[in-house]
Amino acid sequence: MSEGDKALRVAVLGCGSVGSQVVRLLTEQSADLAARAGARLELAGVAVRRLDAKREVEVPEHLLTTDAMDLVTRDDVDLVVEVIGGIEPARGLILAALENGASVVSANKALLAEDGATLFEAADKSARDLYYEAAVAGAIPIxxxxxxxxxxxxxxxxxxxxxxxxxxxxxxxxxxxxxxxxxxxxxxxxxxxxxxxxxxxxxxxxxxxxxxxxxxxxxxxxxxxxxxxxxxxxxxxxxxxxxxxxxxxxxxxxxxxxxxxxxxxxxxxxxxxxxxxxxxxxxxxxxxxxxxxxxxxxxxxxxGAGGAPTASAVLGDLVTAARNLLSGSRGAGESAYAALDVLPMGETVTRYHVGIDVQDRAGVLATVAAAFAEHGVSIQTVRQEGRGDDAQLVVVSHRATDAQLSATVEHLRNMDIVREVTSVMRVEGEND
Amino acid sequence: MSEGDKALRVAVLGCGSVGSQVVRLLTEQSADLAARAGARLELAGVAVRRLDAKREVEVPEHLLTTDAMDLVTRDDVDLVVEVIGGIEPARGLILAALENGASVVSANKALLAEDGATLFEAADKSARDLYYEAAVAGAIPIxxxxxxxxxxxxxxxxxxxxxxxxxxxxxxxxxxxxxxxxxxxxxxxxxxxxxxxxxxxxxxxxxxxxxxxxxxxxxxxxxxxxxxxxxxxxxxxxxxxxxxxxxxxxxxxxxxxxxxxxxxxxxxxxxxxxxxxxxxxxxxxxxxxxxxxxxxxxxxxxxGAGGAPTASAVLGDLVTAARNLLSGSRGAGESAYAALDVLPMGETVTRYHVGIDVQDRAGVLATVAAAFAEHGVSIQTVRQEGRGDDAQLVVVSHRATDAQLSATVEHLRNMDIVREVTSVMRVEGEND
Missing domain, CATH: 3.30.360.10 (Dihydrodipicolinate Reductase; domain 2)
Structure with missing residues (x-):
């Protein structure tokens, strides 16, 4: 890190819709970014798949490279922005960057969700930041x-x-x-x-x-x-x-x-x-x-998406990572101390909205209600629509496990008086 | 700071609706807070106005004190939560706490808005955090x-x-x-x-x-x-x-x-x-x-308010300040490098919605429109309501300076054909 002249050097991996906006903002907002980060953020290089591709932003030719691994392992790179997406080569590049002492900002939801643990471990080992605000809900700070x-x-x-x-x-x-x-x-x-x-x-x-x-x-x-x-x-x-x-x-x-x-x-x-x-x-x-x-x-x-909004989230992370590098600290790493079990879907508690085409016979409602009861599902509301051959029941259940609810639907499908289960959808957003 | 046994000691100033919730959460969530902060957060003391007041939370008697200044200047206090509000004694207590090497979390919007600069300077001088998320919009992270x-x-x-x-x-x-x-x-x-x-x-x-x-x-x-x-x-x-x-x-x-x-x-x-x-x-x-x-x-x-929601914001700041203390770093301090001028209200650009009781004469609309034009304000829409003695004009302007708009309203009030300006309100939330 070149702390003498208060500049940090940034490598950007990928120059598609997000990468090109990151490069644009690094250039256009450079004075503000420097004031906020405490150092100039200089573009060290941009890794692309093809040197001659059409891009939304002009990148000086000498900064473009097709050798991303060479870029992230250079001595003069302090911060790496990964916006190429996918599992490989992104994972290998991020790991190499962290090992090389760079802090990393990524927008790569697929990689973080599949193998975040490996990345967090590498960030801990190098005592560097791995931020990824842009990976979820684009520009929204969440x-x-x-x-x-x-x-x-x-x-x-x-x-x-x-x-x-x-x-x-x-x-x-x-x-x-x-x-x-x-x-x-x-x-x-x-x-x-x-x-x-x-x-x-x-x-x-x-x-x-x-x-x-x-x-x-x-x-x-x-x-x-x-x-x-x-x-x-x-x-x-x-x-x-x-x-x-x-x-x-x-x-x-x-x-x-x-x-x-x-x-x-x-x-x-x-x-x-x-x-x-x-x-x-x-x-x-x-x-x-x-x-x-x-x-x-x-x-x-x-x-939740788009080049400029996603780049906003990337740059927020980048400035924060830069501040941390300059002060010799790092932000909070992974916090997974709770180590909780993940519930299988069948044990999840939810509510169902079920539409049922039924035969118009006396007692049909009682029969359908009995099927719900047999699986331990209680009914919140039931509405009958139409008459005769068009009779339709709409049932909304109280909360039950997803296994109970799906067994109920299976049961309904096999009943003589049920012509068709026309719609099954979960109901959310209400209090328990 | 007692880093040996990984405990940080917290003084809470004020035990009203917010303070009591802070104390409650510090106790009830202590295991989680310790795992997240990296150290136990121990209650060092709670400063109150009266020892025998009724409180929403039980505080061990030996932790209560009426001498807030003594509490914040104790050697064993690492973090201070200020939730008493108002300018003094809050300002003096925060300054003393920072000088004593504690990081401070405050919910005091009045003090931050009146004299934040003095507090930020003190925090910079002591290289400690001064966080105040709870001061604006309660629980909302903004x-x-x-x-x-x-x-x-x-x-x-x-x-x-x-x-x-x-x-x-x-x-x-x-x-x-x-x-x-x-x-x-x-x-x-x-x-x-x-x-x-x-x-x-x-x-x-x-x-x-x-x-x-x-x-x-x-x-x-x-x-x-x-x-x-x-x-x-x-x-x-x-x-x-x-x-x-x-x-x-x-x-x-x-x-x-x-x-x-x-x-x-x-x-x-x-x-x-x-x-x-x-x-x-x-x-x-x-x-x-x-x-x-x-x-x-x-x-x-x-x-935006309430004891528990505000306490949520206070504790988020507290855990972050604790992490920073433990790693010997601090979060971003005041960033006021832009040093911008503040526009007087008259130069602010806005739009007006104006309701006018007018005499029902031919040409009244033209006369009113001329008054707007005379002050350089263009009209977006005008609506006439009622007839005869009940005639009412509702005018919505395009954007203009507040000075132009208020001069227009003043002008309208002095016109013979205007009985009364019944309503003046700005219009916001639309694009320029």
């Missing part, structure tokens, strides 16, 4: 508040809308009545969804973020593989309409809960009441709702 | 996000609902149509407003918070005296109804803006559109809406 602001409190639940693509699709289905396929197509046309939307639509992206949120909120270690995951491809226009009748909306939620000393971490679509603060999160925005024992209910809202 | 998470970005505007009492009153006026006096009375009955509501209702509390927010957001120094302040006592049921017709709500806002390299910091009631995220902040909740160049629009929402 990881630092969980790690520092709420560290004197006991967080009990985190409900997050942490994937902008799926929120855009569900919001579109709500406002226009469109089905999933049509809403996805519009999201793709507008650039909110990728050509292959699997990672977003199937909940992989949200599950990685849920793992990171649960780990920080509960001081434990949760990996992406621990997170139960269901996407939104099965959400129908009828589900959305049914939610509306209940004065609710369907959202894809990342849910992290403490229950009986264990953690439940899951991603699935759920109905939440219109009055819940998360219900008003529209379009591609993200929000994270946190419940804690002393603070009560908090919400953090903002853009 | 100061640390501004100081750290957004430090790589350029914040351009902060709009805050930072006083729960006034938000409760205005929300009540909206939902019930009640007038100010009636809503205040209900707030007092429910414990949301004090018997003497001046500090809340006249905007003093919000102005102190605006000064703190502006200082952190813009890396400059703004004191409570720099903040233009108008309360909500003049807000009428008619104003609220008029806002509703515009699909807006009236909120008391703390507004901090960068404009032409200077800061505008002000507190006043304003109409904001229903679609703005701040519009849905109900009852006594607080929220801070932040606009920045790279991140875009963020919002932080939660309970």
């Amino acid at each position: 990881l630092r508040p969980l790690r520092e602001s709420l560290t004197g409190d006991k967080v009990t639940r985190v409900l997050g809308i942490v994937n902008g693509t799926t929120n855009f699709i569900l919001d579109k289905m709500h406002t226009s009545g469109a089905g999933f396929a049509e809403a996805l197509e519009e999201a793709q046309e507008l650039g909110y969804a990728e050509a292959d939307p699997t990672a977003d639509v199937e909940g992989f992206d949200a599950a990685a973020k849920a793992a990171i949120l649960a780990s920080l909120a509960f001081h434990t270690r949760v990996t992406a593989g621990d997170v139960h995951r269901e996407g939104i491809a099965e959400v129908s226009a009828a589900d959305v309409a049914s939610a509306r009748e209940m004065r609710s909306v369907v959202k894809l939620l990342a849910i992290c809960e403490l229950r009986d000393g264990a953690v439940s971490a899951r991603v699935h679509p759920a109905m939440i009441p219109d009055t819940h603060p998360l219900a008003s999160v529209r379009e591609a925005y993200n929000a994270v709702f946190v419940e804690s024992e002393a603070a009560g209910q908090l919400m953090f809202y903002g853009p | 100061l640390r996000p501004l100081r750290e998470s957004l430090t790589g970005d350029k914040v351009t505007r902060v709009l805050g609902i930072v006083n729960g009492t006034t938000n409760f009153i205005l929300d009540k006026m909206h939902t019930s149509g009640a007038g100010f006096a009636e809503a205040l009375e209900e707030a007092q009955e429910l414990g949301y407003a004090e018997a003497d509501p001046t500090a809340d209702v006249e905007g003093f509390d919000a102005a102190a918070k605006a000064a703190i927010l502006a200082s952190l957001a813009f890396h400059t120094r703004v004191t409570a005296g720099d903040v233009h302040r108008e309360g909500i006592a003049e807000v009428s049921a008619a104003d609220v109804a008029s806002a509703r017709e515009m699909r807006s709500v009236v909120k008391l806002l703390a507004i901090c803006e960068l404009r032409d390299g200077a800061v505008s910091a002000r507190v006043h009631p304003a109409m904001i559109p229903d679609t703005h995220p701040l519009a849905s902040v109900r009852e006594a909740y607080n929220a801070v809406f932040v606009e920045s160049e790279a991140a875009g629009q963020l919002m932080f929402y939660g309970p």
